[in-house]
Amino acid sequence: MSKQGNTVVLRFAASQRIEHILLMVSFSMLCLTGLPQRYSSAGWAHAILGVFGGLQQARTVHHFFAVVLIAEALYHAVVVVCELILVRPRPTAMLPGVRDARDGLASVAFLLGLRTEKPRYDRYDFRQKVEYWSVIWGTVVMSITGLILLFPVYATRFLPGVLLPASKIVHSYEAVLAFLAIVTWHLYIAHFAEGVLPFDSSIFTGKTTLERMKEQHPLEYEQLVAKSTATEAGGADR
Amino acid sequence: MANLHHPGKRWAPVMHLSKEGNDLKRVACLCVCSLVLLIALAACAPPLPAAVASAPPTSAVTAEQWAERYPMEYAQWAASVHGVAYLAGDMAAPGCTGCHGDPAGGETRTVPFRLNIPAKCGRCHADQQVTAKHGLPNDTYESYLKTFHGATVAYYRATDPAAERYEAVCSDCHAAHAIHAPSDARSSVAPANLLRACVKCHQGAGPAFATTADGHFRTDRMASPLLYVLELVYRIGIPLIIGAMLLYILLDILHRVRSRAGGGNQS
Numbered sequence: 158m159s160k161q162g163n164t165v166v167l168r169f170a171a172s173q174r175i176e177h178i179l180l181m182v183s184f185s186m187l188c189l190t191g192l193p194q195r196y197s198s199a200g201w202a203h204a205i206l207g208v209f210g211g212l213q214q215a216r217t218v219h220h221f222f223a224v225v226l227i228a229e230a231l232y233h234a235v236v237v238v239c240e241l242i243l244v245r246p247r248p249t250a251m252l253p254g255v256r257d258a259r260d261g262l263a264s265v266a267f268l269l270g271l272r273t274e275k276p277r278y279d280r281y282d283f284r285q286k287v288e289y290w291s292v293i294w295g296t297v298v299m300s301i302t303g304l305i306l307l308f309p310v311y312a313t314r315f316l317p318g319v320l321l322p323a324s325k326i327v328h329s330y331e332a333v334l335a336f337l338a339i340v341t342w343h344l345y346i347a348h349f350a351e352g353v354l355p356f357d358s359s360i361f362t363g364k365t366t367l368e369r370m371k372e373q374h375p376l377e378y379e380q381l382v383a384k385s386t387a388t389e390a391g392g393a394d395r
Numbered sequence: 396m397a398n399l400h401h402p403g404k405r406w407a408p409v410m411h412l413s414k415e416g417n418d419l420k421r422v423a424c425l426c427v428c429s430l431v432l433l434i435a436l437a438a439c440a441p442p443l444p445a446a447v448a449s450a451p452p453t454s455a456v457t458a459e460q461w462a463e464r465y466p467m468e469y470a471q472w473a474a475s476v477h478g479v480a481y482l483a484g485d486m487a488a489p490g491c492t493g494c495h496g497d498p499a500g501g502e503t504r505t506v507p508f509r510l511n512i513p514a515k516c517g518r519c520h521a522d523q524q525v526t527a528k529h530g531l532p533n534d535t536y537e538s539y540l541k542t543f544h545g546a547t548v549a550y551y552r553a554t555d556p557a558a559e560r561y562e563a564v565c566s567d568c569h570a571a572h573a574i575h576a577p578s579d580a581r582s583s584v585a586p587a588n589l590l591r592a593c594v595k596c597h598q599g600a601g602p603a604f605a606t607t608a609d610g611h612f613r614t615d616r617m618a619s620p621l622l623y624v625l626e627l628v629y630r631i632g633i634p635l636i637i638g639a640m641l642l643y644i645l646l647d648i649l650h651r652v653r654s655r656a657g658g659g660n661q662s
């Protein structure tokens with residue numbers, strides 16, 4: 158058991174790990190060059206903008222990483238759609254369901270001591286789904302409003318003028334929301350949650366251990382075991 | 396290695412986690428430490444210089460003399476809100492040296508003067524006493540600073556006063572001397588004339604562009620109900636969402652402290 162417990166399994170493919178790095182770098186740089194613009198009269202904002210050589214240069218960097226982020230988001234969308242169409246069984250592990258709401262409530266009940274057992278999670282638990290779908294929502298909103306701000310003359314050929322200040326408000330507040338959500342929630346699930354403290358390295362190495370999988374994603378673990386025994390016994394793929 | 400993406404494959408040979416895990420921890424530590432350091436450094440940054448400009452030196456030149464020296468500027472000014480008020484004896488309105496010194500000095504053509512224009516107008520238009528007495532809004536200057544133009548100009552005024560910037564300052568939209576209330580048809584920012592002011596710099600802009608409120612950014616209920624509601628949604632939504640996340644994390648921390656104290660062997 159202890160030997161099997163340390164068995165390393167692949168959790169994330171290389172392409173997924175690269176996606177994570179792209180997202181991490183572009184998002185961090187967008188925060189670093191965007192948020193000081195929002196608070197551009199504050200001393201700390203001047204300090205950060207100064208690192209980039211000034212406001213104008215920081216804006217150029219912001220636009221560069223915006224292109225990186227949008228490209229990565231489009232790539233992700235294409236891959237997900239292709240996988241949903243082509244791969245069987247359908248890779249639906251990230252889709253939210255009633256189960257996640259129930260898991261969420263059960264998890265709170267467990268933490269409050271109202272329940273003795275932790276909810277049993279599949280490949281992605283509800284906390285990870287909250288994060289994933291927040292990122293999807295945030296990226297869509299930031300990209301649309303950002304592009305409107307980037308091409309104001311062009312955008313107002315088709316859209317009413319008030320959409321420009323509206324985009325500015327949404328872009329500006331959504332950025333604060335995204336930044337705070339990452340600082341609290343992502344730091345929590347990737348660095349602080351039970352079993353991962355101080356750092357869940359699987360998104361960088363692609364690897365996790367069976368022991369960890371059994372602890373954090375028991376349903377996925379059971380399916381994997383069932384499948385592999387079936388394969389070992391010479392059974393069919395399902 | 397078991398490959399979850401190709402579930403048919405067998406599990407690969409057993410691999411043991413190496414030192415690699417510790418290296419990653421060290422990198423993570425380094426990142427967090429440098430982030431904290433960066434935030435600490437940024438927090439220590441000095442505050443910004445005063446927001447509005449001081450009054451230009453007064454001059455002994457009389458109105459008649461100015462009219463002789465600069466007939467065109469004088470005529471525009473004399474017909475403007477400022478000139479009408481000033482000539483009627485309102486000392487709160489700017490005379491010829493209310494916004495700049497003697498133009499003969501060439502001051503108005505220098506780069507720092509341009510970046511300073513909003514702060515010069517702001518001297519009066521952000522002054523509670525002046526605006527209240529004349530029934531003007533007090534957030535004229537502040538709402539300009541919230542626009543893309545205003546934020547950029549204010550940034551360079553504070554960090555690099557010699558920077559040559561082309562973002563609109565007050566006089567690009569309102570004109571320097573022929574200034575009228577926006578409701579006055581003679582005003583360059585009257586609805587019928589506004590697009591012409593934008594197109595000077597924004598080539599190809601259509602009528603909708605002029606309604607983007609980039610002269611003064613206001614989100615109060617009176618100025619724009621849509622912007623007001625949007626801002627309200629975020630002001631309420633952000634604390635709710637982040638609060639819920641923090642609450643969950645707090646519950647987790649408390650639970651872990653309790654189960655450790657209870658000697659429980661739960662994890």
Ligand code: HEM
Pocket residue numbers: 184187188190191192193194195216217219220223224226227296299300302303304306307325328329331332333335336
């Ligand atoms: C996804 C693509 C994005 C695009 C196309 C984009 C584009 C822009 C543009 C055009 C501006 C206006 C200033 C300028 O011209 O530089 C801006 C401002 C800003 N951006 Fe982005 N951005 C994107 C993503 C992000 C992200 C992910 C964040 C941070 C989470 C962010 C944070 C900000 C902030 C805080 C401002 C200042 C808004 C204000 O003036 O109040 N942006 N962005």
